[in-house]
Amino acid sequence: MTAARKSRSSGNWWTVYGGPLLLSVLSIAGLLTALLSEGAGRYFSWIAVGAPVAITAWFFARRKRA
Amino acid sequence: MVHTWSSLISTLFLLLLCITGLPLIFHHEIDELLGYDPKPEIVQPGAVKRSIDEIARTALANDPGRVLQYILWDKDEPNNVIAFTNNKVDGDPDAATLRAYDAHTAKPLGSVGGGPMLIFLKLHVDMFAGQPGKLFLGAMGFLFLVAIISGVVLYWPFTRRLSFGTLRDKSRRIAWFDWHNLLGAVTIAWALVVGATGVINTLAEVMLSQWKATELADMVKPYAGKPPPVHLASLDRTLENARKTAPDMNVSFVAFPGTPFTSSHHFAVFMRGDTPLTSRLLKPVLLDGETGEVSDARDLPVYLKALLVSQPLHFGDYGGMPLKIIWALLDIMTIVVICSGLYLWIVKRRKHRSHAIAGQPLLQPSE
Structure with a gap:
């Protein structure tokens, strides 16, 4: 396996769930902002709801090939 | 086990929902393009x-032999008046005809909806199987929620040794495993919200019946035993009275006496506010069908408010075109999660079969 990417530690709560949790909080905030506000709130909602797409593209761009 | 079975049972239907849902995100734009969304003439x-x-x-003359069920004002097209006619006031919703009329000339502008998007919509909402089909898809949506939550639980043993966002291409199976984990993890909140609001939407009829049996029944108690109205009151006078009752709101739609949204004695005028949130929170005003006088006006109960607020969160139509595009991308990501999950299950089964004795499960939780 790609040892460089694999932590030898047994893993901890934050490294496993931290990323998904932050994205979840951001997504929910974005979904609600678009519902509750017009104008500037929309721009935030696009960034927040679109964050999962952006971060996936980023991981794809910097993936290591075997 | 929970993750495998909740996903497997619902896979086919979730794929149907995701695939039909994709064009439905752009329902309005596609209808416009295909001419199913008539525009008013220049004022x-x-x-x-x-x-x-x-x-x-004019609407009744255009569809002879039919009756009016609803008249609706589109929030984004104030110069259109949309009339629903049907063969009877409580006729089958599928038999309804929707036509737009120019608010300034009363000219018919063409029918609303219909066309290919209606097929996608029917497949998405009830698979052409009516209320049972709708409730069935609701149950599939519920399994989707179970699959997401059990997936979150499984995420720990499967990825605790990997850093977030790891994408390996060591083998096809490992590549799809990583994509399943990454796309599943980043879409948790969105998929839960769209899934849960979709499930809530399948209960719309149940909630409406509940409202009619309790609150509406209570509001129309004074009319018990009276025959339904013979001559309907003037709509203009009725709407005027409704506006006076809720002066800071606009009319969303009026339901004619006997239709599913009101009693057999009353017009129900549903008023809306003008912010993204309050435009969804309708307030019904009940008016006597013969005199057009207000008989009662109450806010909707919490469960119907929840239904109305949950709709935009399911449709993704409340934050402009960029939000719709993001919605479509997240939908495609969900399709990949579903397909990769199915692929991983098939591969695992095949491996189990062919290596029944010496076989080692290839993807297993790291200790």
């Missing part, structure tokens, strides 16, 4: 809006 300077009674007469 002549000094033109005044026609009376709603006149538009109602």
Whole structure:
């Protein structure tokens, strides 16, 4: 396996769930902002709801090939 | 086990929902393109809006032998008046005809909806199987929620040794495993919200029946035993009275006596506010069908408010075109999660079979 990417530690709560949790909080905030506000709130909602797409593209761009 | 079975049972239907849902995100744009979303003519300077009674007469003349069920005002197209006619006031919703009329000239502008998007919509909502089909898809949606939550639980043993966002291409199976984990993890919140609001939407009829049996029944108690109205009141007078009751709101739609949204004695005028949130929170005003006088007005109960607020969160139509595009991308990501999950299950089964004795499960939780 790609040892460089694999932590030898047994893993901890934050490294496993931290990323998904932050994205979840951001997504929910974005979904609600678009519902509750017009104008500037929309721009935030696009960034927040679109964050999962952006971060996936980023991981794809910097993936290591075997 | 929970993750495998909740996903497997619902896989086919979730794929149907995701695939039909994709064009439905752009329902409005596609209808516009195909001519199922008639536009009002350019308003002549000094033109005044026609009376709603006149538009109602035009609508009935256009569809002889039918009755009016609803008249609706699109929030984004204030110069259109949309009339629903059907063979009877409580006729089958699928038999309804929707036509747009120009608010200033009362001219018919064409039918609303229909076309290929209606097929996608029916497949998405009830698979052409009516209320049972709708509730069945609701149950599949519920399994989707179970699959997501059990996936979150499984995420720990499967990825605790990997850093977030790891994408390996060591083998096809490992590549799809990583994509399943990454796409599943980043879409948790969105998929839960769209899934849960979709499930809530499948209960719309149940909630409406509940409202009619309790709150509406209570509001129309004074009319118990009276025959239904013979001559309907003027719509313009009825709408005017409704506006006076809720002066800071606009009319969303009016339901004719006997239709599913009201009693057999009353017009129900549903009022809306003008912010993204309050435009969803309708307030019904009940008016006597013969006199057009207000008989009662109450806010909707919490469960119907929850239904109305949950709709935009399911449709993704409340934050402009960029939000719709993001919605579509997240939908495609969900399709990949579903397909990769199915692929991983098939591969695992095949491995189990062919290596029944010496075989080692290839993807297993790291200790």
